[in-house]
Amino acid sequence: MAEIRLADPSGFCFGVKRAVDGVYEKLSSGRPIYTYGPIVHNETVVSDLENRGVKVIEDKETLIGTDFEPDSCVIIRAHGIGRDIYSILEEKGCEVDDFTCPFVKRIHDIVLEESGKGRNIVIVGNPAHPEVIGICGWCDGPVTVVRDEKEAESLEISGEITIVAQTTFQHKKFTQIVEIINEKGYNANVVNTICSATKDRQDAAEVLSRSADAMIVIGGSASSNTRRLYEIASANCPNTVCVQKPEDLKEYKLPESVKLIGITAGASTPQNIIEEVQKYVRGIDF
Ligand code: SF4
Known part of the structure; x- marks a missing residue:
């Protein structure tokens, strides 16, 4: 059985975790909840929230045209927004829960x-x-x-x-x-305002992919930091795949000689999906 090793760090960064947790907490209020843009570049999380009634306002034009129900709450994601969007939200009388990353x-x-x-x-x-x-x-x-x-x-x-x-x-x-x-x-x-969360994940993926025989990168197709992790891992390890969920590994075939499988995940990939992929890989008969 091949060893499975998770890059450290990998997955949700501080800012994204704070925003996603914020939406799930707000759900318990029973109020109409909106997010300005998808809360995270991860289709699994966004569709789970949609199934729980959270609506996504895609852009400024959609915001202007939205008739909010009374008591609506609009959640600002980690990416933040400009002052014009705050003004429109104020005019519309919505409560704003601001999870702009510090x-x-x-x-x-x-x-x-x-x-x-x-x-x-x-x-x-x-x-x-x-x-x-x-x-x-x-x-x-x-x-x-x-x-x-x-x-x-x-x-x-x-x-x-x-x-x-x-x-x-x-x-x-x-x-x-x-x-x-x-x-x-x-x-x-x-002023160098680059956040170390991205670099730390890239460095960890670089190190792990140099020694791994196969690499699995977990993340959404719209996530630029996931794509970058894939580029880094595949440059060092030709047996690299990018998946969003465990089922995407169904067609995954590896030679028996594989001794170390590395796993990394973009800053928009939640912990439960990382764990599910690890569990799935442990169950694959190589
Ligand atoms: S700046 Fe972006 S990458 Fe860094 S912690 Fe905040 S949300 Fe995450």
């Missing part, structure tokens, strides 16, 4: 303060990501999102700038982008 809230505070001083804000990240959209909504002046080295090279801003990062951005890539911007002669105030 590490994301810190970025909101930084960009608000720095843009208030007249500095241009540069966010290194994905402009389409809800966290980045939320951060833009806290800037009181010009804001530019730079997603890669090419965009950094073509950056043209007049005046002083403050640079922050999307919390899940790759550390090495952030450093390279900052170097490019600095070489352009800007007087940049750089």
Whole structure:
């Protein structure tokens, strides 16, 4: 029987766990519950919550068009939201339960303060990501999102700038982008706002996948940090699969020579799914 080893850390990060636990706790109130965006990039969790009556407001336009039942509560996920969304929620008279991750809230505070001083804000990240959209909504002046080295090279801003990062951005890539911007002669105030939860999971996956004969990455298809874990693991270990739930392993076939099976999970994968996959793998007849 092959040894099964779980990467440490893996699975839910602090901010996502806090938000998901918050929704489950709120369910006991019996009130109409909404989340602004899916609470986590994990279809199993989101559909479980939907089955319990939680509704997802997909975007700003949907929010504007929603007629809330009396006593409705809207839960803000760890990614956070911009000030415009808080204003709409206030106008609609909804109670807001805010589970913006404190590490994301810190970025909101930084960009608000720095843009208030007249500095241009540069966010290194994905402009389409809800966290980045939320951060833009806290800037009181010009804001530019730079997603890669090419965009950094073509950056043209007049005046002083403050640079922050999307919390899940790759550390090495952030450093390279900052170097490019600095070489352009800007007087940049750089605040590295990358959260260590992502890097810690990537480092653990890197170490484990170097010695494993097979790797299982657990996470949702929409989760960018799960995709990154898969890239890291498959670069070191060709026998790597990505699954969302134990049943996805039905077709999983491995040679008898496999001695160590490594398991890792994205920051949006709950503990119970990790345990179910471990249990399933223990039951596979290799
Ligand atoms: S990855 Fe970091 S910043 Fe993002 S929710 Fe988790 S703990 Fe918060």
